[in-house]
Amino acid sequence: MPDEPVPLFTVQIDGVWHQFPKGTRVIEACAQAGIFVPRYCYHKKLSSPGNCRMCLVEMGMPRLGPDRKPELGADGKPMINWMPRPQISCAQEVSEGMGVRTNSPLVKECQRGVMEFLLINHPLDCPICDQAGECELQEFSVEYGAADSRFLENKVKKPKAVQLGPRVTLDDERCILCSRCIRFCQEIVHDDVLGFVDRGSHTVLTAHPGKRLENNYSLNTVDICPVGALTSTDFRFKMRVWFLKETKSICTSCATGCNTIIGTREDVVYRQTPRENDHVNSCWMCDHGRLNLDYITSERRLLEPRVLLGDKLDSSDWNAAIERAALQLRHFPGWETAMIASARLTNEELWLTAQLARALGVDLIDIVPRSGPGDDILLSEDRNPNTNGARLLGITSEPGARLGEIAQAVKSGRVKALLALHENPIETGITAEELSNLPAFIVIDILENAVTEKATAVLPGFAFVEKRGSMINGKGRLQRLNRAIRGPGNARDDWEILRDLLQALGGSNGLYSIDDVFRQMSDAVPEFSGLTLSKIGDLGVQVLRARGALSPLAEAKETAVPPS
Ligand code: SF4
Numbered sequence: 223m224p225d226e227p228v229p230l231f232t233v234q235i236d237g238v239w240h241q242f243p244k245g246t247r248v249i250e251a252c253a254q255a256g257i258f259v260p261r262y263c264y265h266k267k268l269s270s271p272g273n274c275r276m277c278l279v280e281m282g283m284p285r286l287g288p289d290r291k292p293e294l295g296a297d298g299k300p301m302i303n304w305m306p307r308p309q310i311s312c313a314q315e316v317s318e319g320m321g322v323r324t325n326s327p328l329v330k331e332c333q334r335g336v337m338e339f340l341l342i343n344h345p346l347d348c349p350i351c352d353q354a355g356e357c358e359l360q361e362f363s364v365e366y367g368a369a370d371s372r373f374l375e376n377k378v379k380k381p382k383a384v385q386l387g388p389r390v391t392l393d394d395e396r397c398i399l400c401s402r403c404i405r406f407c408q409e410i411v412h413d414d415v416l417g418f419v420d421r422g423s424h425t426v427l428t429a430h431p432g433k434r435l436e437n438n439y440s441l442n443t444v445d446i447c448p449v450g451a452l453t454s455t456d457f458r459f460k461m462r463v464w465f466l467k468e469t470k471s472i473c474t475s476c477a478t479g480c481n482t483i484i485g486t487r488e489d490v491v492y493r494q495t496p497r498e499n500d501h502v503n504s505c506w507m508c509d510h511g512r513l514n515l516d517y518i519t520s521e522r523r524l525l526e527p528r529v530l531l532g533d534k535l536d537s538s539d540w541n542a543a544i545e546r547a548a549l550q551l552r553h554f555p556g557w558e559t560a561m562i563a564s565a566r567l568t569n570e571e572l573w574l575t576a577q578l579a580r581a582l583g584v585d586l587i588d589i590v591p592r593s594g595p596g597d598d599i600l601l602s603e604d605r606n607p608n609t610n611g612a613r614l615l616g617i618t619s620e621p622g623a624r625l626g627e628i629a630q631a632v633k634s635g636r637v638k639a640l641l642a643l644h645e646n647p648i649e650t651g652i653t654a655e656e657l658s659n660l661p662a663f664i665v666i667d668i669l670e671n672a673v674t675e676k677a678t679a680v681l682p683g684f685a686f687v688e689k690r691g692s693m694i695n696g697k698g699r700l701q702r703l704n705r706a707i708r709g710p711g712n713a714r715d716d717w718e719i720l721r722d723l724l725q726a727l728g729g730s731n732g733l734y735s736i737d738d739v740f741r742q743m744s745d746a747v748p749e750f751s752g753l754t755l756s757k758i759g760d761l762g763v764q765v766l767r768a769r770g771a772l773s774p775l776a777e778a779k780e781t782a783v784p785p786s
């Protein structure tokens with residue numbers, strides 16, 4: 223049965239009539255009408271306790287005539303009886319004929335009053351507060367507060383630099399008791415860990431006895447804290463936020479692909495914060511993904527290509543390294559070559575990997591599955607960000623199913639050339655000794671590891687914050703990564719390395735940019751048809767059926783009986 227249509231209510235806001243669906247909260251109706259109502263405790267993804275009083279507005283209900291029907295004014299719209307007292311707009315839903323005033327003298331007086339109360343005990347130390355530049359108390363003070371303070375007494379002192387958990391530090395003096403952090407933990411994470419104790423001006427936020435704020439989503443409390451009370455222990459005092467360049471991207475630490483903003487300055491990543499996408503991660507991301515950045519600046523980063531000359535792995539320029547690697551690959555027929563690819567690569571890189579396999583006649587190719595405990599919030603058991611891309615682009619139909627065969631073929635000596643892309647073959651069951659004995663072992667990776675020294679060519683690639691491209695998350699959504707910083711040293715974008723290898727093997731392929739690669743891919747892959755990297759947009763596009771299943775088209779391809 224089709225869903226019942228939601229009734230629309232006619233509501234007057236600041237003298238203009240609008241229509242909103244039943245159930246719309248007044249504060250949201252105002253936002254839809256283009257009017258911002260200041261708020262602290264309200265957050266659209268959480269319940270509305272109405273405790274900060276910052277969103278007070280005047281409200282009125284339709285004036286009823288003797289027949290109990292709304293009386294109509296000269297404009298044919300209901301006349302309004304205004305309530306004598308202001309009302310909070312976050313907890314009230316719209317109703318037929320309702321009136322709302324957001325900028326009347328009474329509302330402005332209320333806003334000034336609330337701001338004055340909030341600032342009574344708040345320390346005036348904005349210059350040394352980590353939230354400066356993105357603090358709603360600062361912003362609303364300017365917009366809605368009074369210029370002078372009438373407060374003459376001493377401010378209440380409260381605990382400072384309290385470690386609420388391993389990743390979150392609390393300055394209780396700055397807390398305005400909005401309870402967003404408490405409700406986030408209760409309602410989103412189902413971890414009842416935070417609460418208020420004591421009364422009046424002495425009320426403080428604290429973790430319940432014997433508990434710590436250590437759930438895997440704890441840093442979201444820092445994002446939603448409207449002031450500088452909750453800070454990220456990792457980020458605090460490292461960089462003034464107004465110096466940060468913001469790049470929209472996605473997290474690549476699991477198959478969920480949470481949408482993010484990467485904050486950088488001068489090619490250094492300072493923080494990663496969630497970006498709202500209701501198709502993927504709502505407004506949140508997990509701490510595991512958010513903080514998984516250290517390897518980008520690791521001392522083990524591969525910074526220049528190296529090739530085996532004699533018995534020594536020596537630095538090389540890119541032209542010589544590509545030529546050498548192509549020569550090694552060309553030396554062996556396809557059945558003596560294997561490729562271990564990665565579901566951490568972008569679609570564009572996987573597409574070029576598949577072309578490379580085709581050019582070399584390689585059939586023995588797979589990706590390395592990577593899993594960990596998931597939860598029913600965001601974190602996926604699949605810790606690879608692009609397993610669906612690897613499936614769709616034909617790198618694997620069952621991730622990891624052929625790794626044993628590859629290891630066996632290396633062991634038996636049948637495989638003489640191995641290309642490892644962003645994966646360590648040791649983790650797939652091949653021993654270091656077997657790798658040393660390979661006549662050709664080409665590594666494309668980010669970090670030096672135990673087997674890099676055994677390679678005959680090492681080609682340093684980029685980390686996810688250094689590249690542009692696309693991935694398909696576990697629910698079949700095609701999403702875009704954007705470059706936030708430049709790669710270090712002489713490392714190169716992986717798609718360029720693969721393009722150059724292909725060129726060295728088979729001549730020019732007309733690929734001059736990552737957009738060219740996507741275009742070539744979208745011409746051949748029906749799921750990408752009509753798309754470009756730009757058209758994917760900031761919120762992505764659903765290309766596969768949800769739950770990780772392939773689209774009917776790709777499914778048909780997978781299950782098709784091969785011609786005998
Ligand atoms: S710490 Fe921040 S989010 Fe939590 S109650 Fe205080 S002001 Fe609100």
Ligand code: SF4
Nearest residue numbers: 473476479480508511
């Ligand atoms: S849930 Fe997955 S994609 Fe989202 S932040 Fe965590 S690791 Fe990253």
